[in-house]
Amino acid sequence: MLFVLASQKGGVGKTTTAINLAACLGRGDGRVLAVDCDPQSTMIRQLGIEGRWLAVTLVDVLAGRAAAGDAVVADVAPGVDVIPAARELSGVEMALVAELGRERFLSDALEPITADYDQVVIDTPPNLGLLTVNALICADVVLAPVSCEDEASVQGLVELRATLAKLSRLRDTEPGLATLLTRWAPGRVLSAVIDAAVADLGLPPLVRVPTRAAVGQAGAQHIPLALSAPDGCVTLAYEQLAAELADPVQLRAERALSWDRFAGELVHAGARLRGEL
Numbered sequence: 172m173l174f175v176l177a178s179q180k181g182g183v184g185k186t187t188t189a190i191n192l193a194a195c196l197g198r199g200d201g202r203v204l205a206v207d208c209d210p211q212s213t214m215i216r217q218l219g220i221e222g223r224w225l226a227v228t229l230v231d232v233l234a235g236r237a238a239a240g241d242a243v244v245a246d247v248a249p250g251v252d253v254i255p256a257a258r259e260l261s262g263v264e265m266a267l268v269a270e271l272g273r274e275r276f277l278s279d280a281l282e283p284i285t286a287d288y289d290q291v292v293i294d295t296p297p298n299l300g301l302l303t304v305n306a307l308i309c310a311d312v313v314l315a316p317v318s319c320e321d322e323a324s325v326q327g328l329v330e331l332r333a334t335l336a337k338l339s340r341l342r343d344t345e346p347g348l349a350t351l352l353t354r355w356a357p358g359r360v361l362s363a364v365i366d367a368a369v370a371d372l373g374l375p376p377l378v379r380v381p382t383r384a385a386v387g388q389a390g391a392q393h394i395p396l397a398l399s400a401p402d403g404c405v406t407l408a409y410e411q412l413a414a415e416l417a418d419p420v421q422l423r424a425e426r427a428l429s430w431d432r433f434a435g436e437l438v439h440a441g442a443r444l445r446g447e448l
């Protein structure tokens with residue numbers, strides 16, 4: 172399966188989700204390929220990959236100078252390989268505009284190696300430009316994070332859905348569209364308002380990822396939170412997302428169990444705050 176994180180709204184949790192989803196999927200039996208399609212290169216930076224030492228990146232692949240396999244950095248996390256981005260992707264995007272079949276460069280480039288992986292996770296920039304469109308064309312499932320800190324991220328979802336409708340003429344099959352809430356804070360009015368707005372669009376979230384300072388710290392420490400804090404509630408949410416995407420039927424049965432675990436953790440955290448532990 173190929174998952175694409177997309178929203179033209181910036182800062183909603185696309186990269187955080189791509190990294191932690193890939194890490195959670197990689198902990199299973201299969202192999203995962205993460206593709207950084209964002210010139211900001213946040214994904215590879217947060218994985219501790221130093222861009223200036225890379226001989227080949229997605230830039231070379233999309234420019235036709237290298238095969239996708241040559242750009243793969245292996246084992247950035249257990250079970251996870253990555254194709255890195257670079258700042259020059261913006262220039263490549265502009266050059267693609269003049270090309271015939273410009274929406275399919277990424278899909279064609281990845282085609283020779285996707286069979287080597289069980290899951291592919293693509294991170295995209297905060298716009299619906301040609302790089303994002305190239306990723307959307309490949310997607311089995313488009314994942315749209317909606318931030319509970321920012322009501323405008325619901326608008327990002329509406330625009331993404333409209334873009335997918337327009338792209339349907341370029342594809343034989345329609346990709347699935349799924350949402351998740353990020354920076355979710357149970358009990359906060361804005362979280363409840365955004366949760367309801369997303370449900371009203373007919374796209375109730377697959378998971379609600381709680382807001383935690385540890386997410387930002389993990390980025391700075393160059394290790395996915397799902398690996399550094401395997402029992403934390405953010406990891407739990409991303410595990411739940413990975414399970415839902417890997418096996419939607421199985422998860423429905425597990426979900427109740429997961430939420431019990433999550434509720435247990437909240438009680439535990441509350442007790443710790445009150446100094447009872």
Ligand SMILES: Nc1ncnc2c1ncn2[C@@H]1O[C@H](COP(=O)(O)OP(=O)(O)OP(=O)(O)O)[C@@H](O)[C@H]1O
Pocket residue numbers: 180181182183184185186187188209211213295296297353354355380381382383384386387388390405
């Ligand atoms: N669950 C969370 N709790 C707390 N902070 C979070 C959470 N998820 C994401 N963040 C923070 O929100 C900010 C934006 O996250 P992220 O970079 O994943 O968004 P993005 O959609 O990829 O942004 P961009 O559009 O710029 O690529 C980061 O500082 C990240 O640490």
Ligand SMILES: [Mg+2]
Pocket residue numbers: 185186187209213294295296
């Ligand atoms: Mg990002």
